Amino acid sequence: MGGRPAAAGQLRPKPDPHGTQHRAVVRPAGRGGPCPRHAKYFFKYPEGDKPWFEFIIQPVPEGIFILSLDITTRRDSGQAIRQLNLELEQHVAERTAQWRPADHELGAFT
Secondary structure, three states: OOOOOOOOOOEEEOOOOOOOEEEEEEEEOOOOOOOOEEEEEEEEOOOOOOOEEEEEEEEEOOEEEEEEEEOHHHHHHHHHHHHHHHHHHHHHHHHHHHHHHHHHHHHHHO
16 A cells, blocks of 8 residues: 555555555554554546445454455435434424424414
């Protein structure tokens, strides 16, 4: 991966010999001594695919351990849930506005 390390939470383009474009968020997982590092990479392939991967990088006595997880579905699901929540809040606000006059009229009878 060349270059100097990214600051915690900083997005930086990473070089790629295959011509894909991706960014990484690198953050420390703990304090003191060797600790795992977590990074999330976004890849943009020439075909248009845009997968996200999470890497957990851990020093071990034999060298380094790297675990790669495809988190594309999790990210997409989270974005879909946030969008649905926004739509639900909008719908509730609209319905509340529709019922307010009727509620006011009912209050006049009591």
